[in-house]
Amino acid sequence: MIKTAIMGYGTIGSGVAEVLEQNKDVIAKQAGQEVELKYVLDLREFPDSPVADKIVHDFKVIEQDEEVQIVVEAMGGLNPAYPFVKACLLAGKHVATSNKALVAAYGTELLAIAREKGVNFLFEASVGGGIPIIRPMYRCLMGERIEEITGILNGTTNFILTKMDKEGESFENALKEAQNLGYAERNPEADVEGHDTCRKIAILTAMATGREVDYEDIYTEGITRITDIDFKYAEKMGTSVKLFGTSRIKDGKVNAFVAPVMIQKNNPLYSVNDVFNGIMVKGNMLGVSMFYGSGAGKLPTASAVVADIIEAAQNLDHNLNIGWSGEKQAIESMDQARFRYFVRVAGSYRNKEQDVKRAFGKVEVVELYGMDEFAVLTSEMSEGEFKAAATAYDSAEQARSDYGIKQMIRAML
Secondary structure, three states: OEEEEEEOOOHHHHHHHHHHHHOHHHHHHHHOOOEEEEEEEOOOOOOOOOOHHHEEOOHHHHHHOOOEEEEEEOOOOOOOHHHHHHHHHHOOOEEEEOOHHHHHHHHHHHHHHHHHHOOOEEOHHHOOOOOOOHHHHHOOOOOOOEEEEEEEOOHHHHHHHHHHHHHOOOHHHHHHHHHHOOOOOOOOHHHHOOHHHHHHHHHHHHHHHOOEOOHHHOEEOOOOOOOHHHHHHHHHHOEEEEEEEEEEEEOOEEEEEEEEEEEEOOOOOOOOOOOEEEEEEEEOOOEEEEEEEEOOOHHHHHHHHHHHHHHHHHOOOOOOOOOOOOOEOOEOOHHHOEEEEEEEEEOOHHHHHHHHHHHHOOEEEEOOOOOOEEEEEEOOEEHHHHHHHHHHHHHHHHHOOOOOEEEEEEEEO
């Protein structure tokens, strides 16, 4: 019998305990022996819960108990998650976590300790919740050279953008609804500013390259400036706007970013709506593969954590070759990335046509009835080239006291 412990009895921790109990026969069959929950670490008491007799308040109980071979970290954040996970690995215990902040910030160190101690640091649920993506990358796609990863990696922002797209909601109203439904935190900054997506694409990029990726090197832009007007244009163009985390890998160079992107209906991620996530992986031999499902939630995420518990149980005396090394992966400047650009401009196209063409070259023009503005879709250019063109256009407009550009959204069309 294998004995485990769960650190943190919140949404994910309680979900893991539930899955371990409800599916114990399936888990035992896959693990090769029974998996028993011995401890649950939490500051609180849970007198009416199924784990009431397993609650402990002192981490040392878990750290020093040699019977506990696998520990689940479900506390979230970095403190005390990081020192507790590090101590468990140093004590020769396998660790499974759903904590993307921990993996993004300290994954390199924790993977190195796991290798040294002959145990495993597993984090399937840290990206995509219940969607299998980490394990497919180090097993199913191990013979591939990964060329691109693009994903809708945050259910909260996808819910908000879907509301704006399908129901014409403003960003503010869609966010309030997300908060009322429990999809968004009271302070939604990590979601709506793109930080959560950034950490996830950093983890996936590290998995694809085998090198450490510093999430702070990745250009990150959230959805707070997207408006219902943008979606009115998108509807007329047959497109939609999604928050993408993208990593493009070529000849050892990586361009990675997080930003709202305009996409067409033929894009596989176009139909990923509400709180669902979708991750598209392109390999040099396989081509494009799509992973879709519940990117968060108690039981979907817990199911992914339990899969890590089973994998650890199957490899109690063996360190799996997963993750990445301590070698740093350089991330190219965002100025090198290439897109078409959707640009909204104040005034009438008839009056601005020459300035627009002079700055942006050949463009497609989109106009909405009754609006004192218009939009153009540029040809493909680099981010650096677009910045120069936009600066040139705004400079010309300012000289006429007629400041012009109101909005810009990158487009993969």
